[in-house]
Amino acid sequence: MQHFQGTSKFGTEAKEILALIEAHAGSRTEELVSSLHELEDDDARAEDRLTAKQRLKNFLYYVGGQAGNLGTSLLQKYLELRLGLGGGS
Known part of the structure; x- marks a missing residue:
């Protein structure tokens, strides 16, 4: 679904999360893609980025549980690093 505006600027990890969203999110696809954009937007409010x-x-916990470990732990680590939180939750 590269038709979502701005996804071409995503890095490798964000694109992997996008692919998981497209494959497994169903009716939550739009919400989760929006969250991914928010997380990637360094100018978004900190509270909004944390919620995203x-x-x-x-979602990654859900996908990991449903489809086995699809590298979701590495993608979860990426989410933490995007917010400068290191390995904590």
């Missing part, structure tokens, strides 16, 4: 990170992290 939590939505995406919950």
